[in-house]
Amino acid sequence: MPRIVALLRGVGGPTALKMPALREVLASEGLGEVETLQVAGNIVLDDGGRSPGEIAGVIRGAVRTAFGFDLPVIVRTHTELADAHARNPFAGAAEGRWVQTVFLAEPPAPEKKIVVPADYPEEAMLDGREVFVRYPEGIGGSKLQAAWFEKRLGVTGTVRNANTVAKLVALSA
Template sequence: MPRTVALIRGVGGPTALKMPPLREVLASAGLGDVQTLQVAGNLVLDDGGRSPDEIADLVRDTVRGAFGFDLPVIVRSHAQLADTHARNPFADGSDGRWVQTVFLDAAPSAALELPAGIPEEAVLDGREVFVRYPAGIGGSKLQAGWFEKRLGVTGTARNANTVAKLIAMSA
């Protein structure tokens, strides 16, 4: 049975979470066999019949209670994640590190307008923004926070390699 993916925004630095304790507290909260990918807030879990909003709230509340960090959580089903990857116009590029999907908590009402003269390409499609960084991500102005401010929604970014791994883990 396919599983659900929860993406915690802002894991790292002062809000770093150790993955074994995170898995334990989420499993204790009723999310079944919780798996993590990397140390960046990528979770694959059993939804237990809960809606995506219920899962997001449960993960956020559990992280806040156990670790003291109030971090947004964005949830996608396996099918939604696979569909997102299929819709990404840049996903077939040779280097998935330089292609990101910014997962949004809601479809924005604003249009996406990129600054002139930048090397990046970005496409808004529903609740995702697909971004290609031909010159690398580190020096780009188009980070997840940039999209959040302009679109008025919360988002978290994952590169195409990570998205592909999460699809495989949640199958």
């Protein structure tokens, strides 16, 4: 049975979470078969009959209560995640870690657009609840970070590179 993928935004540094503790907290909330990938807030779990919105709320509340951090949670079903991965127009254009997807909490308003300045080397494309980004010169020095997209789109998002998305698709199958 395909599973749900929850992406926590802002895990790391002062908001670092121990993945074994996170798994335990989420399992105690009735979210079964909880697995994590890496230490960046990538969670794969069974939905337990709950909607993606309910799951996001349960996870956000559990993290706030157990760890004291109010971190946004963006949820995708396995099918939605696999579809986003398949739609990424940059997926083979460069090293996987330099191709990223910004997963948005909701679709931006129709009038919101992504226009990358002509003097930026990056390419970006908004498609529904995802922004696909290619960083041909690397990510570290780029101005096109998640906050750049959030400000222009008015929607919360979290970023994962193409390698991580592929692993999450396989783990959630």
